[in-house]
Amino acid sequence: MIGRPRWVGYALLAPALVAVGFLILYPLYLVLALSFRQGKTLNVLRLAELPFGPGNYRTIFASDATWHSVFVTVVYLAGTIAPAFLIGLGAALLLNRAFPGRRWLRSFILLPWAVPGVIVSIVFLWLLDGSFGVVNALLRQAGWLATDLAWFANEDTALAAVIVPTVWKAYPFFTLTLLAALQSIPSSLYEAAVVDGATRWQSFRYITWPGIRASAALAAILNTLWALREFDIVYLTTGGGPDRATETLAVRIYQEAFAFFRMGTASALGVLTMGMAILLVLMSIRSIRREYF
Amino acid sequence: MKHVLASLAMLFALSLPPIARAQDVTLDFPSWQAEEPGFAEWWKGLIKEYEAKHPGVKVKLYSIPFANYVNQMTVRFAGQNPPDIVHLPSRNFASFAGQKWLEPIDDLLKNSDIPGNWSKLQSEMTWDGKMYGVLLLPYGNLLYYNEKLLQDAGAKVPTTPAEWLDAMARTTNRDKGQFGLATTTAEHPNMFIDAATWVLGEKQDWLKGNKYNFTDPGVVAAVEQFRKSLSYAPPGTNSAVARQLFIDGKAAFLRDGPWVWATLQKAKPEIRPSLKMTQLPFPVITGGASNSLHIPAKIDLQKKKLVWEFIALAASPPWQEKYVQLTGSPAGRVGVIGPEQAKRDPHLGAITQAAEKAENLFPMQPALRENYNEFATLFSRAVVRMQSSSQPTDAILANLQKELTAAVPLP
Numbered sequence: 001m002i003g004r005p006r007w008v009g010y011a012l013l014a015p016a017l018v019a020v021g022f023l024i025l026y027p028l029y030l031v032l033a034l035s036f037r038q039g040k041t042l043n044v045l046r047l048a049e050l051p052f053g054p055g056n057y058r059t060i061f062a063s064d065a066t067w068h069s070v071f072v073t074v075v076y077l078a079g080t081i082a083p084a085f086l087i088g089l090g091a092a093l094l095l096n097r098a099f100p101g102r103r104w105l106r107s108f109i110l111l112p113w114a115v116p117g118v119i120v121s122i123v124f125l126w127l128l129d130g131s132f133g134v135v136n137a138l139l140r141q142a143g144w145l146a147t148d149l150a151w152f153a154n155e156d157t158a159l160a161a162v163i164v165p166t167v168w169k170a171y172p173f174f175t176l177t178l179l180a181a182l183q184s185i186p187s188s189l190y191e192a193a194v195v196d197g198a199t200r201w202q203s204f205r206y207i208t209w210p211g212i213r214a215s216a217a218l219a220a221i222l223n224t225l226w227a228l229r230e231f232d233i234v235y236l237t238t239g240g241g242p243d244r245a246t247e248t249l250a251v252r253i254y255q256e257a258f259a260f261f262r263m264g265t266a267s268a269l270g271v272l273t274m275g276m277a278i279l280l281v282l283m284s285i286r287s288i289r290r291e292y293f
Numbered sequence: 294m295k296h297v298l299a300s301l302a303m304l305f306a307l308s309l310p311p312i313a314r315a316q317d318v319t320l321d322f323p324s325w326q327a328e329e330p331g332f333a334e335w336w337k338g339l340i341k342e343y344e345a346k347h348p349g350v351k352v353k354l355y356s357i358p359f360a361n362y363v364n365q366m367t368v369r370f371a372g373q374n375p376p377d378i379v380h381l382p383s384r385n386f387a388s389f390a391g392q393k394w395l396e397p398i399d400d401l402l403k404n405s406d407i408p409g410n411w412s413k414l415q416s417e418m419t420w421d422g423k424m425y426g427v428l429l430l431p432y433g434n435l436l437y438y439n440e441k442l443l444q445d446a447g448a449k450v451p452t453t454p455a456e457w458l459d460a461m462a463r464t465t466n467r468d469k470g471q472f473g474l475a476t477t478t479a480e481h482p483n484m485f486i487d488a489a490t491w492v493l494g495e496k497q498d499w500l501k502g503n504k505y506n507f508t509d510p511g512v513v514a515a516v517e518q519f520r521k522s523l524s525y526a527p528p529g530t531n532s533a534v535a536r537q538l539f540i541d542g543k544a545a546f547l548r549d550g551p552w553v554w555a556t557l558q559k560a561k562p563e564i565r566p567s568l569k570m571t572q573l574p575f576p577v578i579t580g581g582a583s584n585s586l587h588i589p590a591k592i593d594l595q596k597k598k599l600v601w602e603f604i605a606l607a608a609s610p611p612w613q614e615k616y617v618q619l620t621g622s623p624a625g626r627v628g629v630i631g632p633e634q635a636k637r638d639p640h641l642g643a644i645t646q647a648a649e650k651a652e653n654l655f656p657m658q659p660a661l662r663e664n665y666n667e668f669a670t671l672f673s674r675a676v677v678r679m680q681s682s683s684q685p686t687d688a689i690l691a692n693l694q695k696e697l698t699a700a701v702p703l704p
Contacts, residue, residue, distance in 0.1 A: 042371040042392055130529035131470065131538075147467065150529025153479045155681050241480030242677040258367045260667045261392070 031274075035267035042261050056268035065244065065252070066269065072159065073228065073248045073276070079163040080170060080227045081220060087167065088174020089216075093208075095175065096182040106179075113172035117232035124165040125237055128152060152238050158245045162234050166227065174219050181215035182208065221284050228277055249273045319351045320599060322378040323366075326584075327356035331555025331620040338615065343606050350599055352378070360481070360531060363666065370394045375589035378600055383417055383428065383582035384655045384669075387662035390420035396588040397423040401601050407608055412625050414582040414653065420662075426587040427604050428625045429616075430552070433580035433647025434490055434573055434654075437539060437547040437557075441567035442471065446545070451574040454495065454518055457546070461525040464545035473525030475535040475544035482669030483532050484676040489654040490548055491519035494575025500658060503703050507694040513687045520679045520686055528680070540568070548573065550583060551644035554621035570640055572647060580651025583622075617641060623648040664701045671696050 035057070039050035060066045091109050095102060112120070128135050130150025139145035151161035185207065193203045231250045234240065240247035240255060247255075249269060257266035322340075326332035340352045357365055363385045369375055370389065381389060389395055402408055402424055407415070412431040418424050436457075438450060446464040451457035461473030477483045492499065495515040500506050507513075527538065532549075536556060539547040542564040547553065557568050572578060586604045588597055606612060613626040623630075623644055635642030661668050675693040678684060 042367065131527040148528065150478070150527075153529030153677075153680075155677070239480060241674065242681065243480070243674045255670075258364055258371065259670060260664070261367075261388070 028274075031267045031270050034263055035271050037264045037267075039264065040261045042258070042263060047263065050264065056264045059265060060268050060272065065247075066272070068244060069247050069249050069252045069269075070272075070276075072244075072246060073250075073273075075159060076163060076166075076230075076234075076246075076248050077224055077227050079159070080166045080230075081224055083163075084167045084170040084223065085174050085216070085220060087171040088219075089178055091171065091175040092178035092182055092212075095179055109175055110172045112169050113176070115169065117169065117230075118236060120165045120169050121233050121236035124161070124168075125152065128161050128164075153242055155242050155245045158238050158242055162237055162246050165233050165237070166230060169233070170223055170227065173223060174216075177215045177219040178212050181212040185211040217284060221281065224280055225277055228273065228280075249276075317349050317351070318596065318599060319353050320377040320596070320603065322352050322354045322380070323357050323362075323376050324354060324380045325357055325359040325362045326380070327354050329552070329556070330559060331622075332552070335612075335616055335619045338619075339603075339607055339612055342612075343603055346606075347599065347602070352603065359533070370589070377589065377592065377596055378603060379426075379587040379589050381426070381585055381587060383426075383585045384665055386418065386426060386585060386587070387420055387659075388665060389587075390425045391663040394590055395425045396590045396592060396597065397425055398427075398588060398601070399424050402427075405605060405608070410626050410628075412582075412623075412627060412648075415625065417582045417653070417655075417657075418585060426585040427608055428582050428585045429607070430550075430583035430622050431580070431625060431648050431651075432550045432552075432583050432623055433578050433644070433649070433651030434486075434548060435551060435553075435644065435647055436571050436573045437549060437553060438569055438571065439539070439542060439545050439564075439567050440569050442542070442545040448545075450569075450571055453574050454491070457574050458518065458521055461522060461546060465525045470543055472527050472538065472544045473546060474522055475530070475538040475547045476523070476526045477532050477535060478523060478526050478528050478530045478680060480673050480677050481531060482666065482673055484673040485669045486654060487548060488516060488519050488672070488676060490573065490575070490579050491515045491522070493579045493652060493654050494573060494577050496577055499656065500703075503658065505694045505697055505703065507690040507697075508687065513690055516679075516690060517686045523676075523680055540564070542567065550580075551622040551647070552583070552620060554640055554644070555619070570643060572643070577652055578647055578650045579654040580648060581653045581655045658703060660701055660703055668697065668701050671700060 034047060036052050036054065037047050037050040038053055038055040041047060041050065095106050095109065127133055128151035130136070130148050130153060133151070135151070136145060136148045140148070149157060151157045189207045190203060193207060198206070229250050230248070231254065234246055234248055234251050235254065238246045240251040249272065253266045253269045253273070256262045256269060324336065326336060336354055340354055343352060344350060359382075363382060366376075366379075366381065366389075370392065375394065379389075379395065386395075407427060412428060414431040415428045418426040418428055436451075440450075442464050443450065443460060446460070448460035448463040449456070451460050463473070464471065465473035476487055489499075492512055492515040495511070495518075497509065497511040497515050498506060499512065501509065526535075526544075530538070535544070535547065536549065536553060538544045539553075540557060540560045542560070554570065557565065560568055586607065588600050588604075592600065607616075608626065610626065610629070613624040613629050616622070616624045617629050621640060621644065630641050630645045635645060655665070656662065656668070671693060675689050675696075678689050679686060682689075
């Protein structure tokens with residue numbers, strides 16, 4: 001290959017570049033273009049007839065509902081990622097030890113990741129059902145609940161109720177990523193630490209954590225981005241309700257586009273969500289660059 | 294050379310699809326009723342006869358849950374992938390017609406016997422002066438009750454709204470998992486129907502002229518009663534769960550359409566005899582157009598003809614009669630239930646009576662028809678506030694009126 005003209009390389013890359021351009025850049029352009037079309041239609045062929053202007057952005061930035069959705073999204077992200085990370089880390093540390101039945105337990109712990117969001121939603125809808133859910137029954141038996149609580153239908157508990165199944169589905173990815181990182185740490189480091197009289201906490205802080213930090217950061221970013229666009233669990237359990245209590249940006253975009261037919265406003269909200277995602281990546285890029293590059 | 298040519302000709306002939314297959318057409322037909330007792334039997338029987346009359350044509354019927362049905366249809370139409378046979382809840386029909394997603398059928402109707410023999414609610418299939426569908430089910434709301442639960446609680450079958458609320462209070466025993474009312478208490482556009490039953494039933498109206506009328510004292514008082522009724526229902530329930538609770542004997546009352554009658558047959562033998570049906574205890578009985586069949590716009594001519602023939606078969610007198618018998622619901626065609634049959638099957642008499650007396654509960658104002666989803670969504674959020682907060686009803690309704698004025702302004 002050495003000495004061959006550079007265009008051969010570009011020519012070989014061209015099909016992939018065209019595919020990426022078509023699959024990623026064109027939809028991005030379409031969302032951006034749609035966000036400047038003001039009016040109500042779902043007919044793609046009629047979108048060009050709608051007036052062009054920044055009105056959709058003015059509408060969404062002036063709307064309390066938008067900032068409420070941004071707030072709900074941020075709470076949902078924080079409420080999902082932090083517990084999922086801690087559970088994932090705990091599971092990874094457990095699975096990194098040698099004990100009987102470890103293989104079986106590893107598959108079992110990773111199972112939620114493979115379960116479709118629709119199934120997860122149905123299972124949790126029944127578990128947390130207001131009248132016949134097992135969670136209410138257990139809490140009532142334990143004397144911690146006086147009356148039945150409709151977890152998904154109550155404004156005060158709905159967001160927490162939506163976060164629980166999301167955490168359940170999200171933690172195995174942390175477990176998998178962190179377990180792989182844990183297994184790459186040489187055991188000689190732990191042996192040296194024992195010889196030096198280090199406590200368990202010191203071993204974790206000075207050997208384990210530096211060894212898994214890069215993977216943890218990457219997993220956290222990926223999971224945050226996934227949670228940012230999470231739709232199925234939220235929509236299937238609460239539909240964004242009650243009274244907007246769980247209306248994340250993803251659910252609001254869907255409502256605006258397909259329930260209220262305001263494609264332009266939905267696209268403007270999509271651009272806002274993209275902006276949030278880019279901001280998150282930019283905020284974490286320094287730590288990733290430090291670890292990986 | 295001869296052999297080579299003969300072999301090539303044979304290969305070419307074999308590569309052609311058989312003649313019968315060239316005519317094969319599949320009509321895509323999603324419906325929320327595909328698995329519903331009574332309705333499923335009717336649709337399957339209708340499809341069997343249609344396919345027998347149209348060799349090479351298959352109707353692919355499949356179920357989509359009602360809770361997601363309209364949204365899924367919206368996504369399919371928006372993605373230029375509509376079904377061939379379009380089955381819609383009639384209250385959402387206008388938003389589809391407004392997007393120009395449906396085919397006008399005035400010419401087809403002219404050559405049928407539908408115009409002179411159909412329910413007056415067929416007029417709801419009109420949008421912008423054109424007819425876009427055939428109404429399948431005009432209905433009046435009914436009150437289902439569990440006679441045993443009423444007797445045990447010393448309550449009687451209500452004849453006034455106050456008596457109904459009293460009976461709900463007497464039959465509610467949350468510790469036993471027993472409720473006075475089974476209704477939608479999880480946020481859903483259906484909440485509007487429940488509230489409208491109380492408001493229009495008490496001779497009030499959401500609109501005054503061409504303006505929202507949510508702050509009217511009469512409307513507020515009726516909604517107050519509706520709010521009270523929700524306190525006797527299990528929380529976080531959708532319409533399917535509400536029906537199941539009633540069928541399982543865990544709720545004393547259910548306000549619903551006539552289609553529930555067929556589902557009651559699923560109740561346990563010891564519960565079924567207690568489940569009864571009567572007219573709602575309001576001066577005005579509410580109802581409307583439940584669901585309808587449509588042809589998607591820009592469908593090819595061959596499919597358009599086939600879909601219309603399917604609709605025409607569904608609208609034929611024998612299939613309309615079977616509709617009433619199998620589903621226990623009124624049919625679009627008038628006079629399907631004669632006085633003698635009404636005498637033989639009192640429940641058929643009751644549902645026919647309710648359908649004939651019913652006043653349309655869905656707003657006919659064009660802006661509200663076209664934006665029904667948004668209107669009902671905002672309305673259901675207000676109902677959720679009524680359930681979960683101690684905010685006064687008049688304040689919630691005033692706020693709703695403000696939200697609606699901004700989101701769906703009336704011209």
